[in-house]
Amino acid sequence: GESVGLHLPTLSVQEGDNSIINCAYSNSASDYFIWYKQESGKGPQFIIDIRSNMDKRQGQRVTVLLNKTVKHLSLQIAATQPGDSAVYFCAENTGFQKLVFGTGTRLLVSP
Amino acid sequence: SAVISQKPSRDICQRGTSLTIQCQVDSQVTMMFWYRQQPGQSLTLIATANQGSEATYESGFVIDKFPISRPNLTFSTLTVSNMSPEDSSIYLCSGWGGGAKNIQYFGAGTRLSVL
Numbered sequence: 001g002e003s004v005g006l007h008l009p010t011l012s013v014q015e016g017d018n019s020i021i022n023c024a025y026s027n028s029a030s031d032y033f034i035w036y037k038q039e040s041g042k043g044p045q046f047i048i049d050i051r052s053n054m055d056k057r058q059g060q061r062v063t064v065l066l067n068k069t070v071k072h073l074s075l076q077i078a079a080t081q082p083g084d085s086a087v088y089f090c091a092e093n094t095g096f097q098k099l100v101f102g103t104g105t106r107l108l109v110s111p
Numbered sequence: 112s113a114v115i116s117q118k119p120s121r122d123i124c125q126r127g128t129s130l131t132i133q134c135q136v137d138s139q140v141t142m143m144f145w146y147r148q149q150p151g152q153s154l155t156l157i158a159t160a161n162q163g164s165e166a167t168y169e170s171g172f173v174i175d176k177f178p179i180s181r182p183n184l185t186f187s188t189l190t191v192s193n194m195s196p197e198d199s200s201i202y203l204c205s206g207w208g209g210g211a212k213n214i215q216y217f218g219a220g221t222r223l224s225v226l
Contacts (some may be wrong), residue, residue, distance in 0.1 A: 008151065034215070043115075043203055043217035044154070089153060095209045096213060097142050098169075101154040 023090035030092035115218035133206030139184035141208025
């Protein structure tokens with residue numbers, strides 16, 4: 001496998017649990033935020049996004065929460081599955097679609 | 112969704128040489144970008160590839176080291192010049208705009224090792 005995420009913080013959960021991955025962003029002017037999932041040997045895959053005029057958005061098994069006051073994003077994954085094991089990155093659009101990525105969190109799901 | 116293909120997928124190169132990475136999108140996109148991901152770390156934007164004009168580089172990246180071309184709306188190249196072991200990284204291409212959702216999609220990356 002690829003060495004993505006070797007030095008990243010790790011969240012270990014049991015299959016079926018809910019997972020919460022947190023992210024702090026830096027630019028208060030950012031107006032658009034995205035969560036990406038990166039599996040070993042692959043590029044980042046879009047999961048869900050949220051605009052700064054919202055504080056919550058739901059997708060299929062995933063929810064993103066945005067707290068602009070403290071510049072914090074979270075990704076909630078319901079009923080986590082082994083296939084959810086990956087590195088998760090938040091990203092903020094700092095303008096002209098230029099993305100600044102967070103440090104990433106490795107999610108390990110045990111059967 | 113846009114499908115982004117990168118070539119080569121991996122390479123091992125000698126220091127002092129140069130490598131050109133190709134990025135092909137299966138549909139026209141408004142913007143294309145190049146990112147670097149060093150081992151175990153997050154992604155860092157290198158530059159915005161502008162169609163028909165010089166790329167726009169982020170702080171810490173320069174054209175002489177990372178020349179970029181974008182001749183049309185579906186294709187771009189990144190060259191890593193005069194390589195050193197510190198250039199060992201994953202290089203990723205992304206595309207944005209042109210689809211209904213305007214999501215930034217990524218290629219699988221080019222894994223470069225410099226000896």
